[in-house]
Amino acid sequence: MAQDYEALLKQILEVASAYSNNAAPAASAPAPAPAPAPAACGLEPIPVGISNRHLHLSQADMDVLFGPGYELTKIKDLKQPGQFASKETVTIVGPKGALEKVRVLGPIRKATQVELLLGDSFKLGIKPPTRMSGDLAGSPGATIVGPKGTVVLSEGVIVAQRHIHMTAAEAAAYGVANGQTVSIEFDGPRCGVLGNVAIRAGEGHALECHVDTEEANALAITSDTTFKLIK
């Protein structure tokens, strides 16, 4: 009888040990997948890029500001293919004030475009519309002061509309189309939803959501923040 109990106890211990082995996978077993970050539509999270005030220059305007035939000095590649931050800065002047050290982004464009923060517009006394890059018709101008000269811009000052760059294949995967607007929802202590986020899909775009520093600060967004895409 005592032996039966002993055998039974041994069996129970073996079973218990087998269970506990199951509960703690052997070192060779694959590690459990980390909890997924809040992703858009169950896809990879879209990286966030935060833009400060900046400008793009035409060659003609660059010649006036920096000297004939001047070329920008790249200091950092940006995520969008071919785009870069240059070492060059200028001063933007409006009726009420001036902003110094506004960074020039390359490469050269057909038309000069100044992208301000909304707060800048009060300091300068300029009322720029919120627009997509390149949509400059009817926008106000400003005076741009460089080391070699001054350009009086008749139009080209905007506040950038928030947007998401992606390839056509990525647009298909996310179920969105070029030109569509979506909302993006952020978690955290300053959580919130930003609407009117334009999809810019196609050739020459790399997956990245662009907001400006004011939008980022309002919701405590950093480049590591992930968001939920709402269609």
Ligand SMILES: [Zn+2]
């Ligand atoms: Zn962008």
